[in-house]
Amino acid sequence: MFNFNKDLNKIREINGIRDSLIPFLISYLSQNQNIFYVAKNDLELSNVYNFLYSNFKEINIYKIPAWDCLPYDISSPNLNLIGERVKSYTDLCFFKKNKNENKSKNVILTTINGLFNKTAPKDFFLKHFINLNLSSDYKFQLIIEFLNNSGYKRVQTVREFGEFSIRGSILDVFPVGNQSAFRIDFIGDNIETIKTMDPLTQRSKDKINDFNIYTSNEFILNEKNIENFRKRFRSKNGAASINSLFYENISAGMKFNGIEHFLPLFHEKQLNSIFDYLPLEQGIICLLTKNFENLIQERELEINNFGNERIDENTDYNAFEIEELYITKNNILDNIKKFNVIQLNEYDKPSSTNQNEINISSKPLIIPNFINSEKINKISNFVQFCINEFNNNNKIITIITEDETKINNLVSFFEEDLNKNKIIFELIEIKKLVNSENLSNFNFSYSPYLESFELNNHIIIFTRDIFGFPENKRKSWRRKTENFLKDVNSINVGDLVAHIDHGIGLYDGLLKISTNGIDHDCLKLLYQDGDKLFLPVENMNLLSRVGDSGIIRNLDKLGASNWQNRKANVKKRIKDMAEKLIRVAAQREIINTEKLSITDDYDKFSNDFPFQLTDDQDSAIKDVISDLEAGKLMDRLICGDVGFGKTEVALRASFIVANAGYQVALVAPTTILVKQHYKSFYERFKNSSLKVSSLSRMTMASKRKIIKNNLKSGEINIVVGTHALLSNDIDFNNLGLLIVDEEQHFGVAQKEKIKELQGNIHVLTLTATPIPRTLQLSLSGLKQLSLISTPPVDRLSIRTFVFEWDKVVLLDALNREKNRGGQSFIVCPRIKDIDGLYEKVKKMAPNLSIKVAHGQMKIDELDSSINSFADGKSDVLISTNIIESGIDIPNANTMIIYKSDMFGLSQLYQLRGRIGRGKKRAYAYFTVEAGKVLNKNSQQRLDVIKTLDNLGAGFSLASYDMDIRGAGNLLGDEQSGQIKEVGVELYQDMLKDAVYSYKNKEAPLEEVWSPSISLGLAVLIPDTYVYDLSTRMALYRKAGDLRSSDEINEFNEELFDRFGPPPVEVNNLLQTLIIKNKCLKNNISFIDAGPKGILLGFKNNFFKNTDKLLDWISKSSGQIKVRPDQKLFMEKQLKSREEKIENVLTFIDELEDLKS
Secondary structure (H helix, E strand, O other): OOOOOOOOOOOOEEEEEOHHHHHHHHHHHOOOEEEEEEEOOOHHHHHHEEEEEEEOOEEEEEEEEOOOOOOOOOOOHHHHHHHHHHHHHHHHHHHHHHHHOOOOEEEEEEEEEHHEEEOHHHHHHHHHHHEEEEEOOOHHHHHHHHHHHOOOOEEOOOOOOOOEEEEEEEEEOOOOOOOEEEEEEOOOOOOOEEEEEEOOOEEEOOOEEEEEOOOOOOOOEEEEEEHHHHHHHHHHHHHHHHOOOHHHHHHOOOOOHHHHHHHOOOOOOEEEEEHHHHOOHHOOEEEEOOOOOHHHHHHHHHHHHHHHHHHHOOOHHOOOHHHHOOOOHHHHHHHHOOOOOEEOOOOOOOOOOOOHHHHHEEEEEOOOOHHOOOHHHHHHHHHHHHHHHHHOOEEEEEEEEEOOHHHHHHHHHHHHHHHOOOOOOOOOOOHHHHHHHOOOEEEEOOOOOOEEEEEEEEEEEEHHHHHHOOOOOOOOOOOOOHHHHHHHHOOOOOOOEOOOOEEEEEEEEEEEEOOOOEEEEEEEEEOOOOEEEEEHHHHHHHEEEEEOOOOOOOOOOOOHHHHHHHHHHHHHHHHHHHHHHHHHHHHHHHOOOOOOOOOOOHHHHHOOOOOOOOOOHHHHHHHHHHHHOOOOOOEEEEEEEOOHHHHHHHHHHHHHHOOOOEEEEEOOOHHHHHEEEEHHHHHOOOOOOEEEEOOOOOOOHHHHHHHHHHHHHOOOOOEEEHHHHHOOOOOOEEEEEEEEEEEEOHHHHHHHHHHHHOOOEEEEEEEEEHHHHHHHHOEEEEEEEEEEEOOOOOOOOOOOOOOOOOOHHHHHHHHHHHHHEEEEEEEEEOOOHHHHHHHHHHHHHHOOEEEEEOOOHHHHHHHHHHHHHOOOOOEEEEEOHHHHHHOOOEEEEEEOOOHHHOOOOOHHHHHHHOOOOOOOOEEEEEOOOOOOOOOOHHHOOOOOOOOOOOOOHHHHHHHHHHHHOOOOOEEEEEEEEHHHHHHHHHHHHHHHHHHHHHHHOOOOOOOOOOEEOOOOOOOOOOOOOOHHHHHHHHHHHHHHHOOOOOHHHHHHHHHHHHHHHOOOOHHHHHHHHHHHHHHOOOOEEEEEEEEEEEEEEEEHHOOOHHHHHHHHHHHOOOEEEEOOOOOOEOOOOOOOOHHHHHHHHHHHHHHHHHOO
């Protein structure tokens, strides 16, 4: 691929190099040299790293990114990124230390910004590193001490980087700089096994021989370093130190966002730069990215500007000089002179005999316009293009796919034509391509994506440039929708809970109850007048959390009839409601509609989608197609986060319905969203015969009249509009599909109108945060539900901050976004506050161009503001929540919400979803007024939105919303307090049961109950086995829901894996669960096993086959007797634990045999 006829040690410039060729060049040079490459940004750094890591396993790669925050920012660098820095710097320390042992070649990668970032001294990284392996001499206690001294946090359950947990002889640790957590099992002080571990499932996976533990950060907050900080801070700031919040927090050992920007104060020695870690004595070629000197000059200016600005605003930052945290441009240039430097340039230079320069003349590959053709033709045209280039232009062709498993499919596209043209082809590794080792003229390979290019007579084509994103099978985090309430409603001490039989009480903790020396874990519940109920942990399934524990309410009285009466009344109201709901659903069910099948042109329409479908998108589309093909009316909810691809589901459904001759109406709550949808629909349908139109307040009166007439005549196939489409003067010719987008924004009247329309048409509802009513319908089985929880490729979660309005922080945020070429939203809850907010922001950031948008503006003014912002002509848009739906601007990735406590939870989530729609990291700042005391609900909303920062969290948020404000009303305007009566979990179960009963009258629903089991055995999870109470409670709750032997066995395996061999008490719990499930299956409500035998009773004294039972008893030779209270007693000496369990199980099994 490369043919350098000149001595590499003399080359100073390589010209005419494309960005996508740089990874190839680095891999070529690294075959014989150590390489230090300075990339222009993080994207280029990742491209080079991924290419080398995937294709050249023999090369040691050290990736050193810069902090992903502004100088002196309030936000800390991403922990993943810190891990990469810590790992690489530590490994480089050992590389220099063991230089004579290093025979493989090395590539060190950083960015322009990474050059400037200083880091900890070398001895810091060496001190805080160990390698753990099966033959390690490290004692258990020494490892724990090392983790504590290296800044790791001891927790009960390891979830994040920098955490470890201890459970007996098992140590879990998630080292910084690793992609996996690890589980180490000890025998005494010796390591027995090391396994990788999944922090999500807490299950171990593969056995390994060793792994490295690096320091948790570039500093450690221990006593010595805190004292270093205090001395340095006081020496600079003097008496003013005592008034510093930073000084106070660090003195107390508290970490805070942005603490890393005080790094120089934590170390006794001066910080080191990246050049202090480079092994100069090993001989290194330094490759500099294009336009290097201009880039480092711009970065130094940015650092100084932000540093000086921060120091002016906050004297705390006077404690150290800028040069202590960042290296200067002159220092960089001086250090680089120590290397053999090669400068990369974009364009060739005029040919010369200069021995210090090489022109390699790479060019972008001009892809023919056949890529816009249909998929089948696209493949055929692509094959022909490649063969023509080979035959007619004597080109060497290499086609590269991103997925190794798809390479044979790729070859199959070409094989017939290649053989026909007698062209020899080969499957090769990238290494062979780079080194040009006996390269064939037509090649296939696999590698991470780079842009296609042309180099001399060689064409390198990446299939993504032809076919789009590959069909990667990406795991999506899926939650059983019927269990989502239990996932979020964990029970904590002080919560109000509802017992299925005894009513609402107060959970007062987990207690160990001892009876005759036998321990049993029970939940202590407090009721009216101080009454107490102790619920065995295996029966925890009888308990549910009441929706809003903060509301003062009366507890029920144990043994009184109030709870049963109240529950019966709620049940009756739910029964009546379910009957109405079923009737509505049944009316839709009995209507037979035309079966709408996909036609041949559906594939062509689908192929116009420029991205690869995620697994969840694909599943949702298949669900919709299945509904339309069934010949019954569809009523489906598509729940997916903003930007996760709900619109594509609606587009494909619209195509199928409209192509069958029916009209489609999409109703959206705002004119902005209508405009956005119309643009999407128009672009996708412009090449078809189907006519798309829109109707909103922005539509001129004359045009509105024409649209109405065309809807009535059927000339318009698809219409996108606001609730104006629901008015009485709109008549459709043949409406077949109603799509409701962002339903939570419609008023009661509009929703009632929508429900009227639902009687005889297909309905598709799209939302990120479904209103409780719709969510409840879906969970009750009356509305089909499809979740889209898989984020698009390369989507990053949004970093979220909640704090009081801070001028410096917010100015940094706005400037950071502008400096990276982006834009920002500032959202105001009330129109009357916008003018004041505009003046405040303008004074704070006079250099920024600001536009305003709100609903009371004239249509043309509003349109102008939004279009100006969308076109990138302004830096900031200050608006009300009018942008909550419809603004789709991938370049806007910072959002500041003013007085965020005034917004609802769903609103906050929807607003935040306006940013982070591209590949850049997005930042959301939820501000509150300084000194304002928030009410409980406002604080709760902000806590939830900060917690739910993971991608695809909209469905979880809906559940919190349902808990905070209730589930709404399913049948229109009438209101009810059923949920507050019994709690949201129990209410949901009761509604689902009622719906099931109406749907399945011949298969009555089983009543929820639990048997009383007393085996005279200790039944608990000891705190010596699982110390953390919340973890034990989660395990108990999980245990209470286990319903089969397979589930119990899997639970046992999980316990063994996470906590070690279960003690006898836990085994007793597992056996009790097995017995419990057998009792439920056989209607046994009571079992008591003592030293003289087993006493057993049936629920309601009912046994299915009484004749067989009496016959069996008569043949037992008096061993089994019937007592006057209808209980059975089996007389037998039971001395040991094993005898009790074995005989109880045998007794139940024999009774089960009698039922058949």
